[in-house]
Amino acid sequence: MSAMTPARGDHDARRLEVSEGVWRVLSTRGFEGLTLRAVAAELGASTGLLTHYFPNKRALLSHALEELDRRSGSRPRRTDPPGGTPPPAGLAQLRAALLDVLPLGEADVADNRIWVGSWDVALADPELAGAHAARYRRARAALTDHVADAQRLGELPAGADPAALAAGAQAFVLGLVVQALFAPEEFPAERQTALLDAYLTGLAAGA
Amino acid sequence: MSAMTPARGDHDARRLEVSEGVWRVLSTRGFEGLTLRAVAAELGASTGLLTHYFPNKRALLSHALEELDRRSGSRPRRTDPPGGTPPPAGLAQLRAALLDVLPLGEADVADNRIWVGSWDVALADPELAGAHAARYRRARAALTDHVADAQRLGELPAGADPAALAAGAQAFVLGLVVQALFAPEEFPAERQTALLDAYLTGLAAGA
């Protein structure tokens, strides 16, 4: 049954390994430095390997970004506290979701550097731009739910528009990501969380 | 006296025209699409013109970005209301400075698209990264002054750290820029200003 090919799972697993090489090149040299030869060298392989698993460079990049997005969505998140306790609700969950975006650790810095770098090519490519827009819209929708929960719990003023609060919160963390990438020494993890918490308490007290 | 060369002013003026061509290429095709031939074609000239005014591509790009920054700093700003009335102070000036960042008009969209696109190459190039970090640090310092003024005027709570409020405000508008670029129809000018105003009233009421 799993016969004539060396198993479909292996194929996909190899494509993921290739994507990891793409991530490494992107996080260190940027999209400008993303060449098939650079990825191949990163993997200790030849460009023939890349063309074997991907029809062209565009497909290579798209798959790497999709996989990075998927990995971000399924990693152990700060949304789910350790210990298997139930996820926090309302404001706490909003906070956790926003913390998940910030480059608080080394790996988060690398990931965010890729996403920020991807904005240039994405804005010049309708297909990638659509994927990005959809990604952020989805994230905004999730935040909106958390805001609505927090309002129901009385943690946030009930009068405000949940969608507006969610959009504002997303803008806040996105901008904080950019600041932290360019001035890491001025925006260490503690300061990022402190700024976010100040923002959230402002929301709770705000009009 | 202004003899042996066709006037220094002309030379610099020509370099600025070239930079405008660079801006046009960057805003439509991104940094990925920035080639000497593309810029030359945009100007209706040859690559020889570019090499006559700039030693290499790096210098061409650096000058275009510096000039774009200078132009942003000296254009008629929303900080200075029409009619020659004195600039607003405190919270109003903070608001004006933040509004200046947002892509509210067509030209602002093009400029912001360039800046967002520049982040990829800047993060991969220490010299450009330093220039960017300095730019944002300077902007943050200006915002900090406005926050302190607003606190002195009693428009913002006196207890908060002005630098923290300024960093948060800058993060907010930067992230809003990104959102607006990727989803212009969801973030028209009115919504951007509404979100910013909601953020500012939250600050005024917040802890």
Added chain:
DNA sequence: GACCATACATAACAAACGTTTGGTATGTAC
């Protein structure tokens, strides 16, 4: 009018790029 920068255009250059081709090794299928 001779002289000489400047201001470009034209054309060529080597390097690097994405992609294609041709080959070999490996492992199952029968």
Added chain:
DNA sequence: GTACATACCAAACGTTTGTTATGTATGGTC
């Protein structure tokens, strides 16, 4: 053992890139 697909490597292809070299027209200087 033969057949055949997969999984690569190595090399080459044509194109595009930034850069350099060469030529020419122009306009001020003496």
